[in-house]
Amino acid sequence: MQATRRYWEMAALAGFLATFGVAIDSSVFLLGGVAAAAWLLAAQYRFYVGVRDVRSSLDVTLSPLRTQVGAEEPFSVRLTASASLSTPCSVTITPDSPVGIDDPDGWPAVSLTPDSDSATHVGTFRAPIAGEFSFDAPDVRVEDDFGLFTESFTQGGGFDIRVEPRASDKLFVGKGGMEISAGFGEHESGQRGPGVGAADLREYMPGDDISRIDWKATARLNKPHIREHDVETTREVGLIVDERSSMWDGPAGRRKIDFVREVALAFANSAATMSDPLGLYTVSEDDVQSVRASQAADVQYATIRSLFSAVGGSAMTTRSGGDDSRLSVPERANDLRTSLDGDSSVYARTLRPYFQTMHPYVEKVESSPFFTATRRVIADRSENLWLVFFTDDTHREELLESAKFASNRGVQLLVFVAPTTFFESESTPEQSYDAYLDFESFRKRLDRLTNVSAMELSPKDKRETLLRGSQPVRNRQGGNR
Known part of the structure; x- marks a missing residue:
């Protein structure tokens, strides 16, 4: 229970009347102050009883008309409330959207x-x-009819x-200025044989299964023909999501x-x-925070979807990956540095300073x-792993x-990289454009790696504004030279 400003004004008036009555020895003012104080106490008790009744009788229901909608799609929420108010008061119910x-x-x-x-x-x-978004229970505010409490x-x-993803006009995903519009996560097997999708037609060969003969094509071509189909295959998808502090840049x-x-x-929906x-691996400031090893099960898909609604929340049980006998470039550099220890040849003396300088960097990266997280996913992988960085x-x-x-x-890797410059508010257009060019150079460097495809992930409106305004900026810079 909280007293309002009006209550304190009336309490001050009651105290003033009582004090003034004592000072001038006037029973009228004294009794007036006492009566005002008694009335405030009675009003306070009445409000206490009223709030107790409201709590016991108030029924509030907040429910969506649909529990699954698409991004940018309006959805409706119904609030119903009822209560038995035994004392004069008003009850205000206000839901708070997340x-x-x-x-x-x-x-x-x-x-x-x-x-x-x-x-x-x-x-x-x-x-x-x-x-996934959570609407909390509505806030309730009770006020007495005098406005005292x-x-x-x-x-x-x-x-x-x-809220399911859909083609959004707010999101740019692509490379080199080319936006991709195909569904994320879709893949082809690259293999031919019996399956569900027609792929090619060839002549019947001795040993082929007779049930695979395309009789319509055979009748048309006057020779037995087999129609090849795309083979249905599964591909293990490993998602590594960066949730460190820099990923929280930008407005809510x-x-x-x-x-x-x-x-x-x-990607999660496509995999399902x-x-x-x-599988899902999230990266915090100091560790691999959450691990869901790869599974093809409905509960796995549902769990990973729910985890995306609480990125940065509580970690799930982490399991360590096995050892991998093949060494990365930093690991090979580290082994070479170790092998040079004690070697007094000209070759060793020439190379040792370079590896000594590299050693702290190798330790830092590893x-x-x-x-x-990358090592752990690859150590746990199947033969057909598709790794995705965010x-x-x-x-x-x-x-x-x-x-x-x-x-x-030899892992197929898809990298989605968000340029920091599109999530900063203090940079000038010239600074933002230079930063974007630097980002694009880095993205291309990633994209040139074997089996790696690097994509830009950015807000479309800011990207278009920056690139649309970059031409006048370059013209002005050229004119000043």
């Missing part, structure tokens, strides 16, 4: 009074970015809503991690559709959490060495 959910219409306060003890309201919300608490329950709902969540959810084994360009050398490690092991 961060990342827009309330374009503005949710009005739903009020109950002794004359109107039930109410229903339907509000409209929208989620710009995919993910208030009480605030939550009542009822909340709910979760899943449009941070790097929000855009990453949308694309990563698309194609029954591909799916101890980094992102590199650790990160930004803050830790470039670490990312580059992790990509090289995967490339040297």
Whole structure:
């Protein structure tokens, strides 16, 4: 229970009357002060009883009309409330939308009074970015009819809503200025044989299964023909999501991690559709924070989807990967440095300074959490692993060495990198453009690695604004030379 300003004003008046009555020896003022104080105590007790009755009788239900919607798609939430108000007071119920959910219409306060003890309201919300969002129980505020006291608490329950990714006009994913529009996570087997998708037609060969003969083509071509099909295969998908502090740059709902969540959810959904084994590894500041080893099970897909709604939350049980006998480039450099110890030849004396300088760098890269996660996924991999990185360009050398490690092991790697310059607000257009050119140079460096494809992941509006304004900037710079 909280007293309002009006209560303290009346309490001060009661105290003044009582004190003034004592000072001038006037029973009228004294009794007036005592009566005002007694009335305030009575009002306080009445409000206490009223709040107790409200808590016991208030029924609040907050529920969505649909529990699964698409990004940018409006959805409705219904609030119903009813209570038996035994004392004169007003009850105001206000739901609070979670961060990342827009309330374009503005949710009005739903009020109950002794004359109107039930109410229903339907509000409209929208989620710009995919993910899972939790609406908490609505806030309730009780106020007495004199405006002397208030009480605030939550009542009822909340709910979760899943916002699925879809083609978004706010998200650019591509390379070299070319945006990709195909579904993330889709893949072909690259193999031919009996299957479900028609691929090619060839003549019948002795030993072929007769059941595979395409009789229509045979009749048309006057020779037995076999129609090859794409073989259905599964591909293990390993997602490594960077959730370190730099991934939280940007405004609420449009941070790097929000855009990453949308694309990563698309991969999770695609893996579930194609029954591909799916694993999730998240990277914190100091360690591999959360590990879900690859599985092809409904509970696995559901768990990984829910984890994306709480990136940076509690870690799941971590299991360590096995040893890998093949060495990365830094590991080979470290072994070479060790092999030079005690060697007094001209060759050793020439190379030793270079490896001594490299040694701290090798240790730093190998101890980094992102590199650790990469090694763990590859150590646990199957024969057909598709590794996917979600990160930004803050830790470039670490990312580059992790990509090289995967490339040297023949792993197919897809890297989504968010340029930091699009999530900063203090840079000038010239600075932002120079930073973007530097990022693009780094992305191309990643993309040139064998078996590696590096994609830019950025807010489309900022990207278009920067590139559209870059031509006048370059012209002005050229004119000043």
